[in-house]
Each structure stands twice: as structure tokens, then as C-alpha cells.
Amino acid sequence: MITGDHVTTAGAIAAQLGITGRALTGAEFAALSDGELDAHVDEIGVVARVAPEDKVRLVDVLKRRGEIVAMTGDGVNDAPALARADIGVAMGITGTEVTKDAAEMILTDDNFATIVTAVEGGRGLYDNLMKYIRFQMVVLIGFILTFVGAGVFVVAAGTPLTPLQILWINFAIDVLLAIGLGFDAPTPGLMARRPRSPSEPVIGRGLAVRLAVGGVLIATGTLIAVGYGEARFDLTVATTMGLTAMSLLHVVAALEWRDQRASILSHDTLANGRFVVLMLVALGLTFLVTTLDGLERIFGTTPLDGGQWGVCALVALGYLLVVEAGKAVLRALERRGGVRG
Structure with a gap:
């Protein structure tokens, strides 16, 4: 004083x-x-x-x-x-x-x-901005590596998704998820965190590595789904499976990257009703683009059977399990005084 x-x-x-x-x-x-x-x-x-x-x-x-x-x-x-x-x-x-x-x-x-209220509001805005940035970066890396991988490994003749299917994911799926993250409820325990240093980069080295790995996993999962469909069915089924798998992977990525460390297997994941609604709408659109005749004609998709949906769901589940395992390791390192990611 x-x-x-x-x-x-x-x-x-x-x-x-x-x-x-x-x-x-x-x-x-x-x-x-x-x-x-x-x-x-x-x-x-x-x-x-x-x-x-x-x-x-x-x-x-x-x-x-x-x-x-x-x-x-x-x-x-x-x-x-x-x-x-x-x-x-x-x-x-x-x-x-x-x-x-x-x-x-x-x-x-x-x-x-x-002042405390203002600090809390400021932290909430910055935290939501970081949620949006993390999500956008990981899906962008996933998009790029999907096409690089398709060209290198000759999956679907190097075109695992058509241009219109890419636009569908960007504007029908990712926009909804980005809105949900940008206007998300404050993360529990936000005010208990140590203040961020002004010199700390928006994306540090550790986070950049984790985002890159996350993008690799999205690309790998998408290419697995496309390759499975191409080997057993035809190119239309393969690209439809790629569209479905990537859409599901983006939904899981939005859930996972809301918080860098906390598991999504908790009540807090469903605590924000607005985000849950937007996530469900994104999942609904993922289903509709493969079932409505008008959308099928526009985006070059075809109905998928239960086995094909199962492959796409397994790819998304695999992504969830790998990221959750990574978060568990990170939390264990932090408890032992290790580096922060």
C-alpha cells in the first residue's frame, strides 16, 4: 500500500x-x-x-x-x-x-x-482464443498432411477428399466447432492458474510439437479410412469414408483441445450446453451429408453401411485414446515437477 x-x-x-x-x-x-x-x-x-x-x-x-x-x-x-x-x-x-x-x-x-472480475473475464477470453487457435492449427496440419500422405502413398489417386468435401468440413463442421470453442464457458480452475508471462509465445515449442502430432494422427486416421474403402469398395465410398472419418476426428479434436491437460472423460466436458448442442449439430451434419439425396449429389457422397461407419468411428476412437494417453503422461510429468507442455 x-x-x-x-x-x-x-x-x-x-x-x-x-x-x-x-x-x-x-x-x-x-x-x-x-x-x-x-x-x-x-x-x-x-x-x-x-x-x-x-x-x-x-x-x-x-x-x-x-x-x-x-x-x-x-x-x-x-x-x-x-x-x-x-x-x-x-x-x-x-x-x-x-x-x-x-x-x-x-x-x-x-x-x-x-478487478478480480475483470481479470477473470480477461483470462476467459484469452483461454477461449487459445482453444480456437489450438483447434484450428491441429486440423489445418491434419488437412495438409492428409493430402501430402495421399500423394506419397498413392491413396485415392492422391485425392482423398474432393474440393467440395473439403469446403463442407470447413464450413459445416469446423465453423460450428470453432464457434463453440470461441464462446465456450470458462475452464474450471482458470483463476487458480499461475499468471502467464508476457514473453511467453502464443504457441510454445512443446505445444507446437503436440499440435503437429495431433495433425499427424488426424491425417493417419483419415487415410486409413480412405484406404480401407478404396481397397474393398470403390472411390466414391472411399472418399465418403474419408469425409466421415475426418469430420468425426475434428469433433474429437475440438473436445480434446478445449483443454491441453484435462481429460475429456469427466462431467466438465458436457457442462456447457451450448458447446454440446453445436457438437451434436456437427455430428448430425456428418450423418446427413451421407444420407440426404440432395447433399449426396452436391458433395459426391454415398450412403455408408454399418461396417463402414464402424471403421470411421474406430478411427476417431483411436485418436481419442492416443490423445488421452498423451495428456495422462503430461499430467504425470507435471506432478513430478517436469516441464509444462
């Missing part, structure tokens, strides 16, 4: 709030050298009777130590520190216009508890 109030008053309020550490006056704070302040700043709980430059200095000291600094204030003398902090928080009711202009966040109700 850094304030213009008397040190005794500030110390008593800090004690009620659970802020521990020494209480200094602004003069005592200013008398500390930069080296002394760097060494002992963790021991300071309250700095009272301060000048505006003392607030700026405290912000600078904390930022030099690699801390992410949020500063709250309502007066003109708080504006320099709010502007220097990583996140300046101004009071919307009692705050001056100068303070509001210098801040990144304005509390319209002057309630500090609102």
Missing part, C-alpha cells in the same frame, strides 16, 4: 486487509538507495505520506525485478505512476479525468473486487 495518508492510519488499514510488512514514511522510503530498495522491497508493506515521485519509483523498482505491476489511484498525483505501471487502474466515480486518461482500466463502481 502506497498512500498519502498518515503512516499509523495506513498501517492499521493494511493490517485489516492482510497486507504484511514494514510501514515506512515517504521520507524513509526516499532515503533508501536503489540497491537497498531492490534488496528489501519485499519486506515493505506500507509506504505513507508519499510524494508522486515515490509512487513512480516504487513502480520502477518492481518492474526492474521482473514483476507485473498494477497501480490503483484516483488523484492527479497518481497519474504518473498509473501511466508507468503495466496496468493502471483508475476509480471511475472519485477519480479525476487525468487519472482516467492515464489508466488502462477504469473501475466504474470504485470497487476493488471488480
Whole structure:
């Protein structure tokens, strides 16, 4: 707590709030050298009777130590520190216009508890954005490797899916799943996570490797379904099985990549009704494109029998089991203090 109030008053309020550490006056704070302040700043709980430059200095000291600094204030003398902090928080009711202009966040109700709500909302938005990015990356890798693999291994003459079938998956299946992920409910335990470092890349090396493996699995599963259909039936059945298998794989991928570590075999998977509905619609469209005469003519599909559907379902189940096993290994490594993926 850094304030213009008397040190005794500030110390008593800090004690009620659970802020521990020494209480200094602004003069005592200013008398500390930069080296002394760097060494002992963790021991300071309250700095009272301060000048505006003392607030700026405290912000600078904390930022030099690699801390992410949020500063709250309502007066003109708080504006320099709010502007220097990583996140300046101004009071919307009692705050001056100068303070509001210098801040990144304005509390319209002057309630500090609102900061927690704002952080939770921000984490939820970022988490949903990452769900969308992870899903889009893994299915994009899957698409690319499916056609590369089909060309290399001469599966369905190098064309496991027709252009219209690709468009169907992109716009009828993936769009629904992406909407579900982008507007998903907050992940359980989101506020218990450690803050993300600003220098952390959106897709780190570990995540990139896992996404690449996930894309390889999608491509492998699709090519298995197409190859099975081509060897036993005809090309139309083979591409229809490829379309069905990839659609099912994308649904499973959306479920799996909602959370990088948590298993989907839990109640939380079905807790968000909106996502469940969109997932069921995607599954319904996967079925309809192989059964409705109009869609069959447009997308070059044909009805599949129970055995053919079974192969597609087994491919999707295999993907689920492999990814779940990978998550289990990752969780075990983290419990033992291993690296984070």
C-alpha cells in the first residue's frame, strides 16, 4: 500500500486487509538507495505520506525485478505512476479525468473486487482464443498432411477428399466447432492458474510439437479410412469414408483441445450446453451429408453401411485414446515437477 495518508492510519488499514510488512514514511522510503530498495522491497508493506515521485519509483523498482505491476489511484498525483505501471487502474466515480486518461482500466463502481472480475473475464477470453487457435492449427496440419500422405502413398489417386468435401468440413463442421470453442464457458480452475508471462509465445515449442502430432494422427486416421474403402469398395465410398472419418476426428479434436491437460472423460466436458448442442449439430451434419439425396449429389457422397461407419468411428476412437494417453503422461510429468507442455 502506497498512500498519502498518515503512516499509523495506513498501517492499521493494511493490517485489516492482510497486507504484511514494514510501514515506512515517504521520507524513509526516499532515503533508501536503489540497491537497498531492490534488496528489501519485499519486506515493505506500507509506504505513507508519499510524494508522486515515490509512487513512480516504487513502480520502477518492481518492474526492474521482473514483476507485473498494477497501480490503483484516483488523484492527479497518481497519474504518473498509473501511466508507468503495466496496468493502471483508475476509480471511475472519485477519480479525476487525468487519472482516467492515464489508466488502462477504469473501475466504474470504485470497487476493488471488480478487478478480480475483470481479470477473470480477461483470462476467459484469452483461454477461449487459445482453444480456437489450438483447434484450428491441429486440423489445418491434419488437412495438409492428409493430402501430402495421399500423394506419397498413392491413396485415392492422391485425392482423398474432393474440393467440395473439403469446403463442407470447413464450413459445416469446423465453423460450428470453432464457434463453440470461441464462446465456450470458462475452464474450471482458470483463476487458480499461475499468471502467464508476457514473453511467453502464443504457441510454445512443446505445444507446437503436440499440435503437429495431433495433425499427424488426424491425417493417419483419415487415410486409413480412405484406404480401407478404396481397397474393398470403390472411390466414391472411399472418399465418403474419408469425409466421415475426418469430420468425426475434428469433433474429437475440438473436445480434446478445449483443454491441453484435462481429460475429456469427466462431467466438465458436457457442462456447457451450448458447446454440446453445436457438437451434436456437427455430428448430425456428418450423418446427413451421407444420407440426404440432395447433399449426396452436391458433395459426391454415398450412403455408408454399418461396417463402414464402424471403421470411421474406430478411427476417431483411436485418436481419442492416443490423445488421452498423451495428456495422462503430461499430467504425470507435471506432478513430478517436469516441464509444462
